Amino acid sequence: MSGIVRIHWAIAPAIAPRPLVNCNRCGGVKAYRCSEKFRVNANGKRIDVWLIYRCVDCDNSWNFGIFERCNRRDIEPALLQALESNDPGLARRHAFDVSALRNQVGHVEEFLDVAVQRHLVGQTSESATALELRLGLEMPISLRLDRLLANELGISRSRLQALQERRLLTVRPDGAKALRRAAREGMIVLIDLEGEPDREAIISAAGG
Known part of the structure; x- marks a missing residue:
């Protein structure tokens, strides 16, 4: 040489993986795409956080759980701010977490x-x-x-x-x-x- x-x-x-979810609007299993939007629900000191997905055919929503009944003090302020502001990098990181998606829905459509x-x-x-x-x-x-x-x-x-x-x-x-x-x-x-x-x-x- x-x-x-x-x-x-x-x-x-x-392309982010798409969970295959039973869509109650379409009446069958459909692929759902990531909306890159979080939903943060606070109830007192407890917080639930989801990443919102949409059916590729009818736009019906499905929530991918990130935090469930989590104490606000257990979430770093910077992370909470990123969730509430729909930080695109954070949404992308969760959207590509195939293992976590499989744990919640079982079947996931992946792209190469x-x-x-x-x-x-x-x-x-x-x-x-x-x-x-x-x-x-x-x-x-x-x-x-x-x-x-x-x-x-x-x-x-x-x-x-x-x-x-x-x-x-x-x-x-x-x-x-x-x-x-x-x-x-x-x-x-x-x-x-x-x-x-x-x-x-x-x-x-x-x-x-």
Whole structure:
């Protein structure tokens, strides 16, 4: 390898999971989308907080419980202010909490779409023949690493597998089985592209 292009990918899921809820207005199980609005109900010293969801077909509401009969003193003032002001970052964090959603409704519709922001680390050169990708995840995703790489680099999953078998593609820390697992925070993907005819196109697609 005569040179390595190092790029950081900041990865964020694009579509929040949708709980599948029995809609009493539609008369059947429907997907509900997050409204990004909280409902805060105070009764004396006790507070209940919900994240409001809406049926994708009829806009009927369903409340995803965040706090139930919680003592006001147990909630940090800054957090309470964020809830009451419908802080979008806080709403997003709860909307992507798949485990909590499943605990309340059982079935959740998930999406694999992600947004990737690319940041070149250090200098690069036209003679570079290797690519190092460092993955940073806003939150856990279900998208397999091979699908992520194929989508973002414009190459097939079978070619990625072939590169790995030729030991031209390595993943730290998960090793040989990493391509078939979900992309994770802190993963480092190193691809040796020396001799590959589309080397420049792949590096350009990566963000180099």
